[in-house]
Amino acid sequence: MKKILTLIFIACLGYACTPGATPPIASQIGESTYTPGRVVWHDLASPDPEASSAFYESVFGWTTVPYGDGNKKVWVFKQGDKPVALMAYYKTENGSGEWIGAISVPSVSEATAKAKTQGAKIVKKAMEVDNRGTISFLQDPQGASISLIKLNNGDPEPGLAEMNTFLGQELWTNDVSQSTNFYKEVVGYSTEEIDNQKVPYTIFKMGDMNCAGMLQSPAPDVRSHWVPYIRVANLDETISKAKNAGAKVLIEPSPDIRNGSVALLMDPTGAPLAVQVYNP
Template sequence: MKKIFTLIALACMGYACTPGATPPIASQIGATNYTPGRVVWHDLASPNPEASAAFYESVFGWTTVPYGEDEKMVWIFKKEDKPVALMAYYQTENNSGEWIGAISVPDVSASTQKAKNQGAKVLKKAMEVDNRGTISFIQDPQGAHISLVKLANGDPEPTLAEINTFLGQELWSNDTDDSESFYSNVVGYTSEETDNQKVPYTIFKMGDLNCAGMLKNPAPTVRSHWVPYLRVADLSETIAKATRAGGKVLIEPNPEIRNGNVALLMDPTGAPLAVQVYNP
């Protein structure tokens, strides 16, 4: 899996369609302040970027903008004119895709070293990436992939996600106690247990800010994963679009799970993602 992160990182530094230009991520999504602990960016590692682009364009109405060429090619997903994610090509033995969230931290090198001290594998050490900031990629002790980032111009404002953009991130952990200890030490989270779910559920917090969720992995034979959530307006319509575009429904809406407002999908390359109707 190390190849995933190497390609994403190196591709971001490659030549773009305009000589000398790289994807203007930081300047288009960052504010002036930082909100450590929040997942502030998402990367899609895809073995078939053409299929991935077609899927996310069809389901969420995104546009796909290419940058670079050959092995340094990357694609920026945009909703209207705002970047929402980056995609890079990779290929592994199981030939499946994966979404990788980026957690904001004040010092990427220091947090990466803490992660290593806590048993994580450092898949790509902290590096400076033009028009993005400083980023590293790790695999936590339970096998979940995540990146640590300090964006160049500050983090996006912590406002409610727009429709068809990322709503949040959830860790499906094979050992929730170990994961809680790990992310507390590495990121600085405090944890809050909630009783409004049908299963034990943990909220990772920084001060009063809810940053991410965690639950026991419902598929214990599969390594731990961070699962991204996208906010949608209509769950049935989104599921229909996803299946027509070649995706699969892994978990159907169920009244016992968040009042039937959530479904777990898999895109055509095998990357899991959750979609949710969320109107607080």
């Protein structure tokens, strides 16, 4: 199991998803109000945007819309007319891709400065991005890549994710205590321990709102990692599509893991993601 799970984690990023063009994201997903603590946006750092586009279009039915040109080109993934993520070209030391979730905060500059005092590596300091908002990129003290964001037009409205969109984020950390303290200080989370799981599990909360999950990483010899979840209608069909499109299945569905409703994949560029059937 440890050998399999080790494949989930990829080498430390030496970049951030700084867009070179300004697609109109904020105006298309914002709802005028803010929900600090939620993961409200996702960026894909891809070493091969063409392969990434083909994969996510084939598996989830997304369309890929390019903006800009040359080395300033970025792509927006859409489901129908609604943006779900942005992709930019970046090459890591080992050539792997990575999804980076963006946590909504009231002040990106203040939260980023606080993150630095708490031991984070600031990859890109707070910056204004037209048609998007203010965003920074960092690695927490355990090496997990995350971004902090304040969208110009407010956060997307809270609610159950539509099919083939992002359902949530989960932090696999090498040090639960340190990660708990870090995200409490930087984001303002409270935590709730869940005792009905096979392994100890923590929920990051803002008031009564569940924002993300956290568990002890089963692969302590590699850095911590945030794993995105995408909601799907049929797990077997999704896995079959993913395999046909070049993905690896790192963890197959198992009755011991959320009643067989989840699988962990690695896309063709090496970016890990989970897919889950979730019908509360």
